[in-house]
Amino acid sequence: MSKRVNYALFAVVVLAALLLPLTSNDYLIQVATGIAMYAALASSWNLIGGLTGYPSFGNVAFFGLGAVLAAALSVNLHWPYIDAALAAVLGSGLFGLVLGLPLLRLRGHYFSIATLALAEATMAVVTNVNFLGGGQGFSLPLLGSGKIFYYLMLGIAVLAAAGTYLIINSHFGNILLAIKSDELAAQSVGVNTVLAKSTAFALSAVLGAMVGVVYALWQSYIDPPTVFDPGITVFMLVMTLMGGAGTVAGPVLGAVIIGVLTQLAMSFSKNASSLLLGLGIMAVVLFLPRGILGVHRPAKGGERRGARPLRG
Amino acid sequence: MVRKSVKLTGLFMAVSLLLVAALAGCGSQGAKQNTSNASAADTITIGAPDAATGALANEGKLVHDGYTLWQDVVNKQGGLLVGGKRYKINLVFKDDQSKPDNDKSLTEQMITQDGIKLFLSPYASPNIFAASTVAESHKVPMIAAGGGAKKIFERGYKYIFSSYPYSGEYLGSVLDLLKGRGIKTVAFLHADDLFSQEADQGGEAYAKSHGFDVVYSAQYPSGATDLSSQLTQIAQKKADALIGTGHFEEAVQLVKQAKQMNVNFKAMAFTVGPTMPAFAQNLGKDAEGVLGASLWTPDLPYKDDVFGTAAQYAALYKQSFGTEPDYHAAMASAAAEMMGLAIQKAGSADPQKVRDALAGLGTVHLFDGSFTIEPNGSIKGLVLPVIQIQNGKAVTVWPAPFDKNIKDIPLPPWSKR
Amino acid sequence: MHLWGQIIVNGILQGGVLGISALAFSLQWGVMDLINLAHGSFQILAAYLALTLLNSLGIDPFLSLPLIFLLFFAAGYLLQLWIINRVISANLFMTLLLTFGMDFVLANLMILLFSADYKSINTGYANASLHLAGIELPVVRLLALLFLIVLSVLLWLFLEYSRTGRAIRATAMERESARLMGIKIPAVYALTFGLGSGLAAVGGVFFGLSNTFSPAAGGPLTVGAFVVTILGGVGTSWGPLAGGLILGLLEAVGSVVFGPTYVNVITFGLLLLVLIIRPTGVLGRAAR
């Protein structure tokens, strides 16, 4: 019964989103495209950060790599963009899978920093490889109306949300939640946690890269500082935590709220928009510390682990 | 199971609807405001996303002030004379937080919600890239002031114009100056972003073809805070001159560390840095003698009807904003002025007509010099000056006859200062 | 000039600048498991304060340093007591979010207060250096290294031998047991954050003396502190010194051998390697 209502609500939300372009308000579509993009990115973060309990600070690496690879293949090798996009998504997923193996052995803050380093190192390498555009980046042909990109981003966001829903209600989802609760115990009941974590990381990478390839075409110009901006990862994290980590709707809700708040702040104030946004985030943390959906589960069973003593 | 309950989804719906409503409401409010302005029928509104906050806020403010000065001067003159009627200029700024993403959405917002059809660009090449795609797809003209990356104009866009020459041309005048001062070996050090790379490549190619010996060339990551080891290396190569192409902080850091490391050059020159008043303020007497590739100085012998001479422009600027203008501000004012000229030539503020007028402006003579608008929207023919810091002020030392102002080339060693 | 001798010295001195900037970050992380994303903006704010005191009252930064330390200590203490403590026990990542918001607020406030202009604290000795056996030793960087060593020793003595320091260490090791032993956790946290803020301010003044800054300069400083803290190891008083020296030397030597453009590849590549091989850093405790 409650499930049926949920499906109905999901359908209504998707339908409303599909019909949004009928307003033919291009600004609204532009903003909505950005929100859909971040909803997809936050959902991708949620897979590894929210469900599995591994707080990645480097997911922007996959977004950036997807964008850069797709652009490089289409500009330098003259591949059709759709082929380039597919290759870029697969490549980034593989990248996530391979790097996930060593990185996912780390826990807590150490994992966070390692992923941050991963993103920064990826950017540094891309900046120095001419085939990948170097520091100069790529400019891609301008394509049709903004509606295409809205639907593409919305499609990825829906895919991400639906995927999250399916995962949460599957055995795989249980495995991820078990890893988040207690990884050793999960291993002790026979779960190959390395494989499960790496799969989640790779799925997260694939979704991030999908957004990246669409973003490159949407922006039509990309350069490393823009597509590897660590702030993008921070936004994924902030949106997910704000909406409710480990939930299906949380990342989407977070993306909608932050996206709209950003636009409102920029419209209301000429030179204090960051201040307003910052205060907004602080207010949410102070007054809704468990995320808006309120079912936020504290990372790793609610215990604050990893505190280390200062010693001489 | 509490993972996804009906109540929460309901809440989610309600909150999103509320927010969308707020957004739409806010947007339409803005639109209303502007239509009421436009209904006065004697106002021309021009949009400009700009960097009021974020990493580019500093240069963003200079560009903002440059645009604003043109608006204020024109309005003080009674407005822009178009087809015998004077129109007030209304510039609408929106903070992009220095992020290209926001430039897209802000430009879109100004076009579709606020009904703005003419644009001046945000600062910095990546931001111009982003904003110009929106302008292009809506077929509204945008004049860029704040980025001369060649790539912007190689995309075949029809609605993007610029008041800046290509980045690759910035260093030509500096090298011409050095050539006449007995400099033979030069070291190039540049940041890894688009603008710095283009400027450096242009400069290095110019140096090699003009008989210089490039003894060192390296790229560093943007935002580098320690370049002392590069300076140590350059000292070993015995370079006569150091040419740095990067950002403001890096230029200051290079001068600081050259002194700290006691690395002496006969000349030091930078693209971004010396032209801004903050450069001499930050470095004090250590800035003395440093050369800066500029696009404009108040000493240049050009003038136009809006601002008068370059010197008068500088006076007006100082009166309004309290500081000396540097080229960022002047080039922004020039971009705004180009927009004014095009509107006058078109005889209307219709975006298509203004675009066609811009494309057909040909050679124009403004307070920042004479230049020709190319078919791809870039400009050609601007004579680029060079400045030198003397007694804490930027003094024009190039082109001739200003070369008589050159002092201290070769620079005295740090120990003798 | 000895090329390699000078380059090694450059690396060591840059290590001092990097290390002193990470001292506070490491302390807050080690004791409270708090990653302060506003760390860099705290430092920039301190640099502005030192600059304002120099320009308006003519007080040399080294004279105003104790005052700035105390001001930041007090501000940090109250910030932790009134705001951060409210969420610090709720969830690890809520504090991340909170400090992320704080960073936005601080960076924007600084633009409103000081404008977006680039500034540096330009004293007579800011660009001076000592010459020693053909090697140049920039005074400010040398002082940064000395301060880092002295502060590390003081911090170690404080944590090891003072009553309060022991309470802080006990809290860091096992919060629950510390509370059962009668230690007032909120007060210890406030003290730690205050101490951290004071140390951040010291690092910020040194950054202002050795570099140009603007309100937006905080982000890279935070990332730098991250790297140094991990390289040196979380949870030791000597971590920032060790991490700073490692990173400084690595960047100096790497930028000459491979070219400066590869500095970030080397830095972050090494960071990844260290994390994978020895996640507790060079001086950190053995893996639990």
Place this chain on the structure above:
Amino acid sequence: MREVGKSFGGLQVLEGISFSLTEGSITGLIGPNGAGKSTLVNLIGGADRPNRGEIYFHSLRVDHLPVWRIARLGLVRTFQVTRIFNDLTLRENIRLAGWTGGLRGRKLETEVDGIMQLCELETKAGVPGRDLSLPEQKRLQLARALALKPKLLLLDEVMAGLNPAELDRAIQILRVLRDRGVTMLVIEHLMRVIMGISDRVLVLHQGSLIADGPPEQVVGLSRVQEAYLGRRYVQNRETAAANGSGGVSGC
């Protein structure tokens, strides 16, 4: 298990441990606090690697296999401090183990139902792990281990903190398991439990095995009593025995 040794830093925790377990038997492992019991379980379960020696399960060497592989071989452990999945419901906790144990679909659900019944947890099926009481969590741990169809079960103080009634119930469960042919290594502080169910008892003291044999025999060894109860107690008792005034009865 051959000549297994483990040290942490400079501290030698286990030294030269060798023993093998008979299929279908219950072996008790006792020893004072800090004797190395939990370390031993960690080594067998794969959570830790021995510095020296080898561990075999049937004829397969397991001391370098990952924990999850060992678990899938049927060598299943529980934890001294209960480690259950807080974010999953009780049923999901058990079902997860059943799944990795190789069951699917209807069979899996039936098995889960059966185990919940055996451990008397069926009323709590939908409760999230974090909301269960401690005895429930302990039983859940056991239930989860059972769902893996263990051949060898390592039970690390599964009964600590239970009241007498719960204790009896737990012992009952272990007996049922033995009758099904599950081999067990039971670590317990409570002598009553060990004595009641073990076919054989191992005594660990300061990292070495000091006794191995049937429970009645082991408990009578003076070195065991010394390790457990302290030298003075043993001396007193010996004096008392010499005086002809009877001994202790188990503990």
